[in-house]
Amino acid sequence: xxxxxxxxxxxxxxxxxxxxxxxxxxxxxxxxxxxxxxxxxxxxxxxxxxxxxxxxxxxxxxxxxxxxxxxxxxxxxxxxxxxxxxxxxxxxxxxxxxxxxxxxxxxxxxxxxxxxxxxxxxxxxxxxxxxxxxxxxxxxxxxxxxxxxxxxxxxxxxxxxxxxxxxxxxxxxxxxxxxxxxxxxxxxxxxxxxxxxxxxxxxxxxxxxxxxxxxx
Amino acid sequence: xxxxxxxxxxxxxxxxxxxxxxxxxxxxxxxxxxxxxxxxxxxxxxxxxxxxxxxxxxxxxxxxxxxxxxxxxxxxxxxxxxxxxxxxxxxxxxxxxxxxxxxxxxxxxxxxxxxxxxxxxxxxxxxxxxxxxxxxxxxxxxxxxxxxxxxxxxxxxxxxxxxxxxxxxxxxxxxxxxxxxxxxxxxxxxxxxxxxxxxxxxxxxxxxxxxxxxxxxxxxxxxxxxxxxxxxxxxxxxxxxxxxxxxxxxxxxxxxxxxxxxxxxxxxxxxxxxxxxxxxxxxxxxxxxxxxxxxxxxxxxxxxxxxxxxxxxxxxxxxxxxxxxxxxxxxxxxxxxxxxxxxxxxxxxxxxxxxxxxxxxxxx
Amino acid sequence: xxxxxxxxxxxxxxxxxxxxxxxxxxxxxxxxxxxxxxxxxxxxxxxxxxxxxxxxxxxxxxxxxxxxxxxxxxxxxxxxxxxxxxxxxxxxxxxxxxxxxxxxxxxxxxxxxxxxxxxxxxxxxxxxxxxxxxxxxxxxxxxxxxxxxxxxxxxxxxxxxxxxxxxxxxxxxxxxxxxxxxxxxxxxxxxxxxxxxxxxxxxxxxxxxxxxxxxxxxxxxxxxxxxxxxxxxxxxxxxxxxxxxxxxxxxxxxxxxxxxx
Numbered sequence: 159x160x161x162x163x164x165x166x167x168x169x170x171x172x173x174x175x176x177x178x179x180x181x182x183x184x185x186x187x188x189x190x191x192x193x194x195x196x197x198x199x200x201x202x203x204x205x206x207x208x209x210x211x212x213x214x215x216x217x218x219x220x221x222x223x224x225x226x227x228x229x230x231x232x233x234x235x236x237x238x239x240x241x242x243x244x245x246x247x248x249x250x251x252x253x254x255x256x257x258x259x260x261x262x263x264x265x266x267x268x269x270x271x272x273x274x275x276x277x278x279x280x281x282x283x284x285x286x287x288x289x290x291x292x293x294x295x296x297x298x299x300x301x302x303x304x305x306x307x308x309x310x311x312x313x314x315x316x317x318x319x320x321x322x323x324x325x326x327x328x329x330x331x332x333x334x335x336x337x338x339x340x341x342x343x344x345x346x347x348x349x350x351x352x353x354x355x356x357x358x359x360x361x362x363x364x365x366x367x368x369x370x371x372x373x374x
Numbered sequence: 375x376x377x378x379x380x381x382x383x384x385x386x387x388x389x390x391x392x393x394x395x396x397x398x399x400x401x402x403x404x405x406x407x408x409x410x411x412x413x414x415x416x417x418x419x420x421x422x423x424x425x426x427x428x429x430x431x432x433x434x435x436x437x438x439x440x441x442x443x444x445x446x447x448x449x450x451x452x453x454x455x456x457x458x459x460x461x462x463x464x465x466x467x468x469x470x471x472x473x474x475x476x477x478x479x480x481x482x483x484x485x486x487x488x489x490x491x492x493x494x495x496x497x498x499x500x501x502x503x504x505x506x507x508x509x510x511x512x513x514x515x516x517x518x519x520x521x522x523x524x525x526x527x528x529x530x531x532x533x534x535x536x537x538x539x540x541x542x543x544x545x546x547x548x549x550x551x552x553x554x555x556x557x558x559x560x561x562x563x564x565x566x567x568x569x570x571x572x573x574x575x576x577x578x579x580x581x582x583x584x585x586x587x588x589x590x591x592x593x594x595x596x597x598x599x600x601x602x603x604x605x606x607x608x609x610x611x612x613x614x615x616x617x618x619x620x621x622x623x624x625x626x627x628x629x630x631x632x633x634x635x636x637x638x639x640x641x642x643x644x645x646x647x648x649x650x651x652x653x654x655x656x657x658x659x660x661x662x663x664x665x666x667x668x669x670x671x672x673x674x675x676x677x678x679x680x681x682x683x684x685x686x687x688x689x690x691x692x693x694x695x696x697x698x699x700x701x702x703x704x705x706x707x708x709x710x711x712x713x714x715x716x717x718x719x720x721x722x723x724x725x726x727x728x729x730x731x732x733x734x735x736x737x738x
Numbered sequence: 739x740x741x742x743x744x745x746x747x748x749x750x751x752x753x754x755x756x757x758x759x760x761x762x763x764x765x766x767x768x769x770x771x772x773x774x775x776x777x778x779x780x781x782x783x784x785x786x787x788x789x790x791x792x793x794x795x796x797x798x799x800x801x802x803x804x805x806x807x808x809x810x811x812x813x814x815x816x817x818x819x820x821x822x823x824x825x826x827x828x829x830x831x832x833x834x835x836x837x838x839x840x841x842x843x844x845x846x847x848x849x850x851x852x853x854x855x856x857x858x859x860x861x862x863x864x865x866x867x868x869x870x871x872x873x874x875x876x877x878x879x880x881x882x883x884x885x886x887x888x889x890x891x892x893x894x895x896x897x898x899x900x901x902x903x904x905x906x907x908x909x910x911x912x913x914x915x916x917x918x919x920x921x922x923x924x925x926x927x928x929x930x931x932x933x934x935x936x937x938x939x940x941x942x943x944x945x946x947x948x949x950x951x952x953x954x955x956x957x958x959x960x961x962x963x964x965x966x967x968x969x970x971x972x973x974x975x976x977x978x979x980x981x982x983x984x985x986x987x988x989x990x991x992x993x994x995x996x997x998x999x
Contacts, residue, residue: 160798161835162774168797212801214838216772217753219921466835525809532806533848537949539963616950666821674964695964697950703817705872705942708976716967 163218164292175222182223183213184317187230188328190313194263200242200249207239209262220291223303227270232346236353238264266307268314269342271335274298275321284327288338302331308343310336367368394607399660408640411652420449420658425718427633427656432590434598434733441619441709442599446591448680449658450581455591458572459601461501461548461613464565500546503573505588512580512659527585534589534672537698538630541571541596545624548613550606557706566606567613571596571623582658585670589632594730599623630674630697631726636665637706651706655718667704669712671719672697677726694720743895743917744984746857747993750865758866761840762858766895767850767922770841771858775866778831785832790825792832799856800839807846812837814852815859816937818945822860824869829879833868835859843923849932850923852947853878856936857985861992874944875985876936877977880921880929881965883952895919897976915969920978927953931965939986946974 159167159176167173187193189286193239198207211233213226241252267284277299285292295301300320305313312332399406399419410419411434417423428449437443440456447453505527515521520528533631535541548567573595600622603613636657639649653669654661662668674695694716701707743765753759756774763770778791785792795812798804815837823833831922837855844850856876863870898914918925930952936945948970950963 160796160836160838161776162753162756162772162798162832162838165776165834169794204905210802214798214800216774216838217755219755380771522809522813526813529806529810533949537951578947694967696948696967696970697964699946699948699970701943701946702814703945704821705938705944707943709943709971713967713971 159215163215165180167218178318179223179226182270182305182314183227183230184302185314186227186270187234190266190268190305192231192264192266192268192307192313194265197263198239201244205249209234209237213280215349218292220295221272221287221289221291224270224289227268228342230345231264231267232349233267234262235246235264235267235346235350267308267343267346268305268307269339270305270314271338272303273302273331273335275300275302275323277321284321284323286327288334289307290356302328304332304335306332306336306339308340310339334356403660405663405678407638407661411638412640416652417656419660424652425655427718427722428658430587430590430729431720432594432729432733434594440595440599441601442595442597442623444591444594444598445595446587448583448587448656450579451584451587451658452578453584453587453591453686454576455588455595456574456576457595457599458574459599460572461604462570464567465611500543500568500570501532501535501541502570502571503535503575503592504528505531505575505577505584507577507580511577514659515580515681527575527588530585531573531588531592534632534698535573535592537672538626540593540625540629542624544624544706546571548604548606550608551684552697553704567604569601569604580659582660582662583634583656586632586634588654590726593625593631593726595630595734596623596728597625597629598733628652628674629730630672630725631719631723632670632672632698633722635669635671635715635718636661637667637669637704638664639704639706653707653711653715655722667707667713669707670700671712671716672696672699673716673719673723675720675723745988746854748861748988749796750861750916750992758862758864758868758961760858760862760865762854762855762861763841764920764922766920766925767843768841769839769843769850769854771837771851771854772840773835773837773855773858773862775833775835775859775862777833777866777868778828779834781830781832786830789827789829790807791823791828791830793819793823793825794834794835795819795859796834798836798838799845800842801845804849807848810853811848811851814945814947815855818856818874819859819863822870822872822874823863824871825990827869832893835863847923847926849934849947849949849951849983850877850926851880852934855922856945861989864989865996872938872940872942873986873989874936874938875981875989876934876945877980877985878920879933879935879973879977880918880926881931881933881973882916882918883928883930895921910938916971917973917976925977926951930963933970933973933977935974937981937985939982941978941982943974945979 159173159179160169161167173315193209198209200206211230213229215226217223238254238261240254240259241257243250243252271288272290274287274290274294275298276287279285287298290298290301295366298320300317300323302315302317304315304322307313315328317328393401407419411424415423422428430446430448433445435443436445437454437456441459443455443505445454449586472717485510505524506520507524509516515523546569547565548569550566552562573592575586575591591697600619602617602619603621604613604615606612607614634656636654637651638654638661640652651667654665657665674697675693696716699712746765747763749761750763751759751975752772753774757776759772759774759800760774761770773829781792785794793816797812797815799808815835817837820908825833825949837859839845839851839855842851856874860874863994864873897917897919918929921929930950932949932951934945934947936943938944952963
């Protein structure tokens, strides 16, 4: 998280937000076993794929957690791993031009939804806001992140301090999150499909080229 | 330069405020340099003329543990370069071709595997320079993790290794059978490993122009290094080394050297756009602090091998090839000035070459 | 936008949070850089300069964490900007420049990254309204190794320069050097040398980063590489023409009616 997103971030000095974010993402994506780690193994106890997700924050206007989570999940779903064949001691990594690479085996898509709480209104009802802007985040009294997948299964809930929230409100939030996630899930799927279509077009062109080269 | 202070009433005028030269040097470096350089003939504070470089000394093979080493001292800048060879075994499944070239083009497969990380070997090649500015080498660089200068230098030296292609990669290969069957069979032999060379440059004392000194130390150290002869043992399936260090690293015939110039602005003219400036060869750190532009030329002069270690002066008629030019900051150095700097760079390269040739290689 | 192999794709102010930002895509190599400029800001007491603004340049890599290559790139950009920005107009402040490599063919190649980085930074400085002495533009030229070989897909990028005879015809070289503008990594791997040249609007040399980059296995085979200084000067003159005429035109067009200069 650098000063590009907002001048308040300094270089080389991670903020609290930094730590919270990486911990939340770790809890949401890695510890929820969204990614089948066994599928990344090439030779048991010898060679594995290592995946690295770099998140660059370009512009900060609130709700970094949800955005980062959606970006990571979409990137993981979009990623294609080159095909590897093992025969005896020789391991061959086929370049993407040779064999069509395979997607990662993602078991489910956990998506974070963050609620910001602004204390109780006149009726004693908690004011909670979804997708807060940077200004709203600066003013909020408490926040909670719920990670849900599209089946409505809660993977993770984190509420660290802030204003006290009634259990009932929490339940309401979780239900709302489950509903929101369904919409986000559709959005991701649509974006991925669009990209696939665009790529397939390119792929066909490439196949033709490859064939004509072979003929020569 | 004078300060008015209230004086007791009296006829005697207060003595004008004066500085000792050393104080003047400290508080107003720009003016101090300017006074020196506008003098006729221009002389630098260290007594050199603008185009004169410092004398340097070279000692090779002074470190007994390293496979090769050199100590270079130019003025108050002193660097040590130690070379350490380590064997890199080609694991089954590794593609040896990625070590084979100085400029390996990225392929999509290696790109996906991460073109960095993995022990540094995958993108850094086989020759890995590293610069460390030792504690106390200069007041400007306190203890701590490598700062911007050390990192930039490491990268510049790495680029120089790549640009000059100084070391023959063939001499770094370890084949599966080293029975001296000759190079005609090289295509059938299987590469089992590589020597990877770590070039560690330690700056003992820093007084400007460390790039030239570091590069010279690297060239001299590489020239003096002797690796043990490594061969593949078929029965044990491992690489073995002989105890004797007698396997030299083969380098290029014509050695390239860098020369660095610093440009000092002389803000004496009224028109700010057209300020005059003066180019200094081999700047020390005091001059570097005031410089606004740095020019580095890497060039090779092809000497006639018959003349051996005594290149003729002047160097007219010899072919000088430029391999790298880097100019950063400022806007005063024009293209014509670069051309005139090349002559100075050539003569400096010749001096480097001469002193390197005098240095005796280690006994086999 | 445009599909010419010489005109970069520029989008101004994509980031609403920063004072000035710019996204720049090299037309051939698709290297995409995003820069943001913030300033003048409050400066850390450690970096404060009594009569100049402090310039901070941060280059963030697309993959992984910043290493020596990024440090070098930022120090190159820093020294170029140091002389371009009128730092004495905002003493004791900070001008912060962040460049993010969004997409690159080779994330470690200095020549391929430097030109887009410099051009993008200069554009975003203009947008941010940072006072500058003049405007610079950078161009990347590659001299090809083999003068006879035809390379597909570089039409419009190639120009030829007559070569000065070396006197001794020891190599069967052609009498002209073939120069490709804006090479991508494929062309660069065929090139003999790579030249990143930056000139100001007035034609002053701001930055030269020229290096030999032919392939090879080193050792004695590398003897006799490099180039002649007169060839380089010719190339630099051509680079100057490109920067001063076409570069300035690109900047002017990109800024449109923003009336920056």
